[in-house]
Amino acid sequence: MMSSSTFPPIEKSPSCLKNEEEKREQDTILVVDDMPANLGVLSDFLRSHEFKVLIAKDGQAAVKKAEKAHPDLILLDIMMPIMDGFEACRILKSQATTKDIPVIFMTALADSVDKVKGFELGAADYITKPIQQEEVLARINNHISLRKLRCELEVRNMQLEKRNMEHQEARHIAEAANHAKNAFLATMSHELRTPLNAIIGYTDMLREDAQDSGMNDIVPDLNKITHAGKQLLDLIGDVLDIAKIESGKMETHLHAFSITQTLKEVETLFRPMLFQHKNQLQIKTSEHLGSMYSDEKKIRQMILNLLCNAAKFTKEGEIQLNVKHDEQQHLLLIEVRDTGIGIPPEKVNTIFQPFTQVDTSYSRQYDGSGLGLAICEHYCRLLGGCITVESHVNSGSVFSIQLPLSPN
Ligand code: ADP
DSSP: OOOGGGSOOOSSOOTTOOOHHHHHSOOEEEEEOSOHHHHHHHHHHHHHTTOEEEEESSHHHHHHHHHHHOOSEEEEESSOSSSOHHHHHHHHHHSTTTTTSOEEEEEETTOHHHHHHHHHTTOOEEEEESOOHHHHHHHHHHHHHHHHHHHHHHHHHHHHHHHHHHHHHHHHHHHHHHHHHHHHHHHHHHHHHHHHHHHHHHHHHHHHHHHHTTOGGGHHHHHHHHHHHHHHHHHHHHHHHHHHHHTTOOOOOOEEEEHHHHHHHHHHHHGGGGTTTTOEEEEEEOSOOOEEEEOHHHHHHHHHHHHHHHHHTOSSOEEEEEEEEETTTTEEEEEEEEOSSOOOHHHHTTTTSTTOOSOOSTTOSSOOOSOHHHHHHHHHHHTTOEEEEEEETTTEEEEEEEEESSOO
16 A cells, blocks of 8 residues: 555545544544433443543434534434434434444344344444443444544545546646647648748759859859758658657558669668768678568668668768568568667667757767657557667667568
């Protein structure tokens, strides 16, 4: 059970809780009997066992005392003038302030009809007359502890319910915020793409004009504008993808395609990136890769992402793309190896989270948004596969993707 210190204080207490002043006192028993002799003997006995005793001589007086004093237990005789024990019990059990007080009927030994009726009216127990003092004591203690336990449970229950409501509320707020963020990103990304494409298009035209009119000295600057524009366009594309993924709106478009053909296209797109850091590329594939039934565009994007990262974080080194079938498990295995800077062990688990980069310093050496691997990881999961990494600082990294050759 959780310790009470882990729960916040509750605003509303269950009716069985005593107030602070009452808590410090002994347990209180209300004894109800019209026979003064019975009252005297029972009261003396209970007082001698550290109980505070209240007395009433008929049902009506008992109800009034119970409403006022909130005893911990009521010992209730049945046959009494003015109002009998059954009627008193019925009233007590019908009122919110007294319904939780355990009632023990005092009944004649042979009268089983009385006992049944008592239980039907909500009595906790009965004791038979003539009264055995030790039995009374055992039953009273039993019911008082039961009541305390029930009361404690009620408090815990209320606290858990309150916590539950708070958690639900917090979740709703977080979901709404996430939804708003994704909607904002999606709209902004669309709005940014149009002017950006215009900037890239007009820069291409200016470059052509400059070359035609012999103004070659401004061409390098125009190339820089194009490069920066394309980088920004890629970033916007990644942000849009992540927003779509997080809002559960990313769809897959499955069709059959030749794996070899896809790899050729990836190679054509990737080769120019090798020059920047003077890297070498090796592609190794199994002989008959054949075709697969999956989302080709996403697979192409994932392999390109991994290759671009390898090229970005490797200088004058070697990059390998290994692709093979695992025929037994009906899987395509893609591996991108490099001999670059590697990833420190404490960062390996975080690089698949959106916007996470190993080098977070203001003067970062490498371009990027920290979204590429997060997108790869989501795409892998979407296509029923997974992505893993093994890396050693200063000796290189291996990213491995496993994908089913067709959906199950
Ligand atoms: P980014 O756009 O920053 O490259 P990614 O999600 O693709 O975003 O990668 C996240 C981070 O993981 C990178 O910024 C880099 O720190 C690290 N990383 C990814 N691939 C490699 C690699 N091949 N070698 C070293 N570090 C890598």
